[in-house]
Amino acid sequence: MNKGRIYFNHSPKPTIGVEAELFTISKDSLDLCPIAEDLGCRKELIQLGDIVENNQAPYQRQIMQYNKDNEFSDIIMSAINDLEKGMVAVL
Numbered sequence: 001m002n003k004g005r006i007y008f009n010h011s012p013k014p015t016i017g018v019e020a021e022l023f024t025i026s027k028d029s030l031d032l033c034p035i036a037e038d039l040g041c042r043k044e045l046i047q048l049g050d051i052v053e054n055n056q057a058p059y060q061r062q063i064m065q066y067n068k069d070n071e072f073s074d075i076i077m078s079a080i081n082d083l084e085k086g087m088v089a090v091l
Contacts, residue, residue, distance in 0.1 A: 058082075 026033045036042040051057055062075045 036045055065075050065078055066072065
């Protein structure tokens, strides 16, 4: 093993989709280690995976909203409503 290189273990059954987990490299084994639980962000990462898998990123919702009536004010109101509900919406 060359120092300074990162090696990844092969998965015999690769999956399709987004991994809803945050990883870092173990300094001892150089393996990937899940740390989302330690950071307290597992729920948020799962929500990100859902957004990507359902093609519902904020910009996509904004485009669909604009295409309905060509009005930016509806997009802004939608973002405000999302923020009030506790969702992260990017303007």
